[in-house]
Amino acid sequence: MKSIKSVYKIGNGPSSSHTVGPYHAAHVFGKRYPEADAYKVTLFGSLAFTGEGHGTGKAIKTGLPGAEVIYNREVPESELPHPNTMLFEAFKNGELIGSNRIFSIGGGSIRIENETSDEETEVYPQQNFNQILHVCKSRSISLAQFIYRHEDPSIRIYLKEIWDAMQDTIRRGLKAEGILPGGLGVARKARMLLEKRCYNESADVTMNRVIAAYAYATSEENADENIVVTCPTCGSCGVLPSVLYYMQYDRGFPEEEILDALAVAGLIGNVIRTNASISGAECGCQAEIGSACSMTAAALASLYGLNIDQVEYAAEIAMEHNLGLTCDPVKGLVQIPCIERNAVAAMRAISSVNLSRFLFSTRKISFDEVVETMYQTGKDMNEKYRETSHGGLAEIYYADH
Numbered sequence: 001m002k003s004i005k006s007v008y009k010i011g012n013g014p015s016s017s018h019t020v021g022p023y024h025a026a027h028v029f030g031k032r033y034p035e036a037d038a039y040k041v042t043l044f045g046s047l048a049f050t051g052e053g054h055g056t057g058k059a060i061k062t063g064l065p066g067a068e069v070i071y072n073r074e075v076p077e078s079e080l081p082h083p084n085t086m087l088f089e090a091f092k093n094g095e096l097i098g099s100n101r102i103f104s105i106g107g108g109s110i111r112i113e114n115e116t117s118d119e120e121t122e123v124y125p126q127q128n129f130n131q132i133l134h135v136c137k138s139r140s141i142s143l144a145q146f147i148y149r150h151e152d153p154s155i156r157i158y159l160k161e162i163w164d165a166m167q168d169t170i171r172r173g174l175k176a177e178g179i180l181p182g183g184l185g186v187a188r189k190a191r192m193l194l195e196k197r198c199y200n201e202s203a204d205v206t207m208n209r210v211i212a213a214y215a216y217a218t219s220e221e222n223a224d225e226n227i228v229v230t231c232p233t234c235g236s237c238g239v240l241p242s243v244l245y246y247m248q249y250d251r252g253f254p255e256e257e258i259l260d261a262l263a264v265a266g267l268i269g270n271v272i273r274t275n276a277s278i279s280g281a282e283c284g285c286q287a288e289i290g291s292a293c294s295m296t297a298a299a300l301a302s303l304y305g306l307n308i309d310q311v312e313y314a315a316e317i318a319m320e321h322n323l324g325l326t327c328d329p330v331k332g333l334v335q336i337p338c339i340e341r342n343a344v345a346a347m348r349a350i351s352s353v354n355l356s357r358f359l360f361s362t363r364k365i366s367f368d369e370v371v372e373t374m375y376q377t378g379k380d381m382n383e384k385y386r387e388t389s390h391g392g393l394a395e396i397y398y399a400d401h
């Protein structure tokens with residue numbers, strides 16, 4: 001398996017392949033040619049056809065300020081090396097000083113033509129959770145220790161950057177108000193959720209309301225095309241940060257332990273990515289929200305100090321009860337049902353941990369089994385429920401209320 005870094009990427013929402021990947025590419029290219037006084041980025045294929053609606057240009061200009069972005073729809077996809085191709089060019093005093101063709105290959109990942117990236121390096125010899133479990137048990141180490149033994153020493157710095165970016169997104173989202181773009185008229189609700197305490201509210205209700213506010217804050221920032229962290233995707237970016245933010249700021253868990261939990265969540269996402277899919281277009285929302293829910297349950301269970309079987313069971317429960325979840329975003333915007341779904345998944349992750357705490361010794365399904373099931377279910381799913389906006393809520397939505 002590759003590094004857990006492949007699961008977490010910072011970039012503009014609302015789409016991993018159309019905004020996070022291009023932002024990442026722009027950032028990398030800008031670092032290569034800091035002496036340039038002008039940049040030109042030409043988009044081809046899917047990026048050229050849908051990039052304007054998805055905000056690809058804005059994402060590139062965030063990563064490469066001042067860049068000129070051109071949408072070239074003339075080249076047929078059959079003549080492109082990849083459906084999401086970008087040509088980056090750097091100029092100095094009107095002269096071309098460097099160029100790269102970069103491909104956005106999904107989940108926010110990129111590949112630079114004729115180069116092997118760090119992302120493609122295999123970091124873990126293990127391929128599934130059962131193999132990881134075996135190593136951890138035979139050496140009496142935790143999942144976090146297992147991760148730190150395999151990853152580059154810089155992983156802690158990387159996780160801290162990721163956690164800082166997640167927190168920034170929540171804080172921005174909690175301050176923002178107004179209507180989200182795209183024409184659906186969806187109002188931001190995070191701030192209202194955080195402030196609207198009910199009369200005689202119980203501690204449980206407060207916890208759910210506050211975590212939901214954090215999830216809405218992140219997902220609303222994503223829908224507004226602002227900076228988020230994929231975990232594992234943009235559409236599902238509100239689940240994990242909401243629970244971890246609550247645990248640090250409302251429950252007082254130290255940041256060092258939050259970073260360990262983030263690492264464990266990354267490992268779970270990595271197992272799913274390696275053996276199944278984290279793409280709504282490939283396997284429906286179970287692959288996005290189901291994976292995020294599973295990652296969050298594992299993170300929370302490890303934060304509570306539960307044993308490795310309990311962590312696995314929490315992740316398994318969280319995925320199992322998202323099986324079959326379709327992707328049907330209304331008008332193709334990552335708003336309905338996506339934003340609310342992030343908050344619901346955060347609460348489901350907490351319930352999964354509560355069950356795993358008591359019932360792990362009676363479990364019958366392993367994490368690897370549920371991941372395989374999710375993948376097969378996704379493959380069997382009718383195409384209209386896989387991020388096409390041709391089925392489900394996207395089809396039935398009346399738009400008159």
Ligand code: SF4
Nearest residue numbers: 235280285288327338
């Ligand atoms: S419904 Fe589709 S777009 Fe929305 S979060 Fe789920 S997978 Fe992503």
